[in-house]
Amino acid sequence: MAPRKKTPAAPSSGTPVSMADLARELGVSMTTISRALSNHYSIGPEMKAKVQKLAKKYNYQPNRLASALRKGKSKLLGIIVPYIEGRFFPSVVHGIETAATKAGYNVIICQSHEDAAQERRNIEALLSAQVAGIMVSLSRTTTSYRHFEEVQNRGLPLVFFDRSMEGEDVNAVVLDDQEGALIATRHLVAQGCRRIAHLAGPQHLTIYKNRYRGYLEGLREAGLPVDEELIVFTDMTQLEGAGAMRNWLALPNPPDAVCSAGDYCALGALQEARRQGVPVPDGVAITGFSNEAFTVISEPSITTIDQRCEEMGQATVRLLLELIESHGTAFAPRQIVLRPELLMRSSSVREAKPAAPAGKRAAKTAAR
Amino acid sequence: MAPRKKTPAAPSSGTPVSMADLARELGVSMTTISRALSNHYSIGPEMKAKVQKLAKKYNYQPNRLASALRKGKSKLLGIIVPYIEGRFFPSVVHGIETAATKAGYNVIICQSHEDAAQERRNIEALLSAQVAGIMVSLSRTTTSYRHFEEVQNRGLPLVFFDRSMEGEDVNAVVLDDQEGALIATRHLVAQGCRRIAHLAGPQHLTIYKNRYRGYLEGLREAGLPVDEELIVFTDMTQLEGAGAMRNWLALPNPPDAVCSAGDYCALGALQEARRQGVPVPDGVAITGFSNEAFTVISEPSITTIDQRCEEMGQATVRLLLELIESHGTAFAPRQIVLRPELLMRSSSVREAKPAAPAGKRAAKTAAR
DNA sequence: TTGTATGCGTTATCAT
DNA sequence: ATGATAACGCATACAA
Numbered sequence: 176m177a178p179r180k181k182t183p184a185a186p187s188s189g190t191p192v193s194m195a196d197l198a199r200e201l202g203v204s205m206t207t208i209s210r211a212l213s214n215h216y217s218i219g220p221e222m223k224a225k226v227q228k229l230a231k232k233y234n235y236q237p238n239r240l241a242s243a244l245r246k247g248k249s250k251l252l253g254i255i256v257p258y259i260e261g262r263f264f265p266s267v268v269h270g271i272e273t274a275a276t277k278a279g280y281n282v283i284i285c286q287s288h289e290d291a292a293q294e295r296r297n298i299e300a301l302l303s304a305q306v307a308g309i310m311v312s313l314s315r316t317t318t319s320y321r322h323f324e325e326v327q328n329r330g331l332p333l334v335f336f337d338r339s340m341e342g343e344d345v346n347a348v349v350l351d352d353q354e355g356a357l358i359a360t361r362h363l364v365a366q367g368c369r370r371i372a373h374l375a376g377p378q379h380l381t382i383y384k385n386r387y388r389g390y391l392e393g394l395r396e397a398g399l400p401v402d403e404e405l406i407v408f409t410d411m412t413q414l415e416g417a418g419a420m421r422n423w424l425a426l427p428n429p430p431d432a433v434c435s436a437g438d439y440c441a442l443g444a445l446q447e448a449r450r451q452g453v454p455v456p457d458g459v460a461i462t463g464f465s466n467e468a469f470t471v472i473s474e475p476s477i478t479t480i481d482q483r484c485e486e487m488g489q490a491t492v493r494l495l496l497e498l499i500e501s502h503g504t505a506f507a508p509r510q511i512v513l514r515p516e517l518l519m520r521s522s523s524v525r526e527a528k529p530a531a532p533a534g535k536r537a538a539k540t541a542a543r
Numbered sequence: 544m545a546p547r548k549k550t551p552a553a554p555s556s557g558t559p560v561s562m563a564d565l566a567r568e569l570g571v572s573m574t575t576i577s578r579a580l581s582n583h584y585s586i587g588p589e590m591k592a593k594v595q596k597l598a599k600k601y602n603y604q605p606n607r608l609a610s611a612l613r614k615g616k617s618k619l620l621g622i623i624v625p626y627i628e629g630r631f632f633p634s635v636v637h638g639i640e641t642a643a644t645k646a647g648y649n650v651i652i653c654q655s656h657e658d659a660a661q662e663r664r665n666i667e668a669l670l671s672a673q674v675a676g677i678m679v680s681l682s683r684t685t686t687s688y689r690h691f692e693e694v695q696n697r698g699l700p701l702v703f704f705d706r707s708m709e710g711e712d713v714n715a716v717v718l719d720d721q722e723g724a725l726i727a728t729r730h731l732v733a734q735g736c737r738r739i740a741h742l743a744g745p746q747h748l749t750i751y752k753n754r755y756r757g758y759l760e761g762l763r764e765a766g767l768p769v770d771e772e773l774i775v776f777t778d779m780t781q782l783e784g785a786g787a788m789r790n791w792l793a794l795p796n797p798p799d800a801v802c803s804a805g806d807y808c809a810l811g812a813l814q815e816a817r818r819q820g821v822p823v824p825d826g827v828a829i830t831g832f833s834n835e836a837f838t839v840i841s842e843p844s845i846t847t848i849d850q851r852c853e854e855m856g857q858a859t860v861r862l863l864l865e866l867i868e869s870h871g872t873a874f875a876p877r878q879i880v881l882r883p884e885l886l887m888r889s890s891s892v893r894e895a896k897p898a899a900p901a902g903k904r905a906a907k908t909a910a911r
Numbered sequence: 912t913t914g915t916a917t918g919c920g921t922t923a924t925c926a927t
Numbered sequence: 928a929t930g931a932t933a934a935c936g937c938a939t940a941c942a943a
Contacts, residue, residue, distance in 0.1 A: 191670070191697060193920060204930045209922060217928055234693060239671045240612045241920035244935050249608065251651075251672070259640070261836075265633045272627070272654055281668055283619075284652050286640055300649055302559070303607045304619070325602060330557050442840065469840045472810065561936055572914045577938060585912055609936035612919050915942075920935105927930075 192233040243305055253301035253309040255285045262467050270488020278496055287314040295322045308332035308495045332498035336491040348490045348511045352385035355480040355515035359434050359462040360393025362517055366525045368432035368460055372405035376436045386436040405430050416443025424451055438463035438470055441477055460523040475521030483513045560601040621669035621677040623653045630835050638856020646864055655682040663690045676700035676863045700866035704859040716858045716879045720753035723848040723883035727802050727830040728761025730885055734828055734893045736800035740773035742784055744804045754804040773798050784811025792819055806831035806838055806847055828891040843889030851881045
């Protein structure tokens with residue numbers, strides 16, 4: 176008659192297949208199934224084959240929730256970024272996602288929207304989701320770090336990237352921003368520029384502070400004087416870049432180069448220079464910072480500093496996985512510093528360069 | 544002597560606090576804790592207060608894995624996108640993430656890297672993670688849809704966005720691409736253009752097919768002839784845009800406008816026109832599609848079609864949550880179509896327009 | 912209003 | 928080489 180109960184769950188049954196189903200079907204215990212699927216040595220090859228075949232037939236998907244609950248460890252990683260727009264964070268996240276997937280992890284992304292309170296809620300959500308580790312790029316408004324201590328106390332691996340807590344007792348992957356501004360400044364010096372201005376960012380953010388330092392170091396290295404007039408602090412907007420350039424061009428002795436701590440600001444400066452009929456780079460050379468997409472599109476294209484977004488993401492995952500896998504055997508926190516890369520483009524490369532100022536570079540050691 | 548066992552777990556104990564811990568501490572049952580925390584009506588207000596206070600004190604975070612396992616439903620949503628770079632997908636994901644967070648869900652992001660096999664693995668990973676629903680934008684190379692049927696069979700809510708399966712039996716949120724190209728073409732007509740070229744994309748992709756249709760509809764509407772010479776099929780790269788423009792400008796009767804199905808391609812065309820000394824928009828007017836970031840930065844800025852990225856993300860989540868919450872009571876699949884928006888910028892807006900071709904628009908009904 | 916007991920799907924321990 | 932059983936943390940049917 177009508178078959179009842181014996182009918183195996185059809186692949187289209189609606190309810191996911193569990194190990195118990197497979198065990199019943201094969202007339203073995205769940206233990207055997209579990210071991211066969213995780214390739215345990217104690218299971219015979221023919222049994223393994225049978226189990227795997229059946230699993231494929233029913234399209235068995237392990238319930239990772241149950242697995243994680245039992246093992247106390249999930250295959251999820253948490254990411255908190257200030258926002259996910261523009262070029263930088265999507266690229267880093269891309270790098271993270273790629274590396275994480277390769278290692279068998281999935282990734283939960285949260286945005287803090289530059290809000291410390293939201294960041295705190297993100298942490299709680301990730302703790303609740305039982306992630307195996309957390310990667311954070313700090314929100315601008317974060318001043319208390321208690322929510323991160325809670326993470327540490329739980330023994331949950333935590334790695335900062337790009338925007339990190341100060342100090343040596345955290346794991347972090349950051350760009351050497353100072354080096355970035357330094358090589359940009361050096362490049363401008365090599366182009367023969369002698370009055371190099373700086374568009375600086377908000378100094379309470381480490382990255383901008385470091386870029387400012389790199390600029391100063393570059394001047395010192397070349398034996399150039401620091402002129403307060405040529406340093407403007409901005410919020411790194413295109414508009415402010417244009418405004419600063421306008422003022423500079425009105426000076427009796429305007430700059431012959433601008434080293435900007437950000438691309439948008441550099442773009443504004445560039446556009447203003449052209450509006451005023453000052454040629455770029457021959458009248459004023461310009462460098463940006465971040466390698467935003469538009470820097471190859473603007474005319475002229477803008478020399479800038481690449482922040483190694485993909486590498487940053489990958490390095491962050493590598494460090495996090497090390498922490499996860501070395502469970503318990505805590506090792507000393509590490510800071511990984513990535514070398515920025517100078518992308519020379521039209522906005523700063525001059526055809527005719529003056530003779531290299533011999534001896535200037537040699538003065539570096541003495542100057543420090 | 545030394546206190547043993549009675550010592551409450553310090554907030555920095557290392558192991559997360561569970562309901563059992565709270566129950567022990569208060570001398571009540573886990574049931575009471577569970578109910579108090581989920582605000583069950585049967586628990587007295589003073590008890591609730593006590594429990595909540597203790598939970599706060601110990602920084603209790605519910606284990607969502609356990610909860611989801613027990614309830615059979617998690618608070619996770621899965622997203623699969625082809626990639627997470629450029630402007631479009633990050634923006635949509637941003638919209639999704641915002642809406643999902645507001646509704647108390649977290650989001651797992653997977654990239655298919657335009658690879659159907661990877662997309663299939665993504666689906667499996669999300670099934671394994673017991674997500675409550677899945678949002679997909681199809682990879683270019685996806686031709687079989689069996690992995691999605693598996694999702695449907697499990698009764699798991701599934702919503703496509705932007706790149707959807709054909710047909711009416713799927714839930715999807717898409718942009719009206721045809722309308723987008725149509726309003727772009729209309730705009731060019733209104734600027735007095737009469738020989739309007741089209742940079743078309745790969746026609747096996749619905750979005751490009753629809754944009755092509757919109758362009759044709761626009762011509763028909765204005766009573767303009769279709770000239771095969773003025774239609775070029777490309778992969779939408781900047782380079783191809785430049786190449787197409789070069790060929791067009793070499794024609795005895797070159798176009799006076801270009802309606803491109805993508806911004807990069809439009810940019811290439813624009814740059815080539817300027818290289819050849821043809822003024823934009825007065826020599827040739829140009830429109831793009833996608834509102835890429837660089838369209839406001841190029842000179843002149845590029846008229847383009849905004850794809851309502853944020854709205855698309857939000858609409859996708861809304862639809863998905865409806866499906867999730869109407870658990871079981873399946874309703875008919877819905878397609879939500881978003882209206883694109885024309886962003887008029889310098890590359891197409893002419894100072895002096897010829898007299899509007901009276902009657903042309905009225906001919907629309909007759910022409911179809 | 913509160914408590915007891917059970918199970919979600921998996922894995923680890925201990926036995927055979 | 929395989930099986931029985933307990934436990935992970937939570938939610939709920941049922942009892943009191």
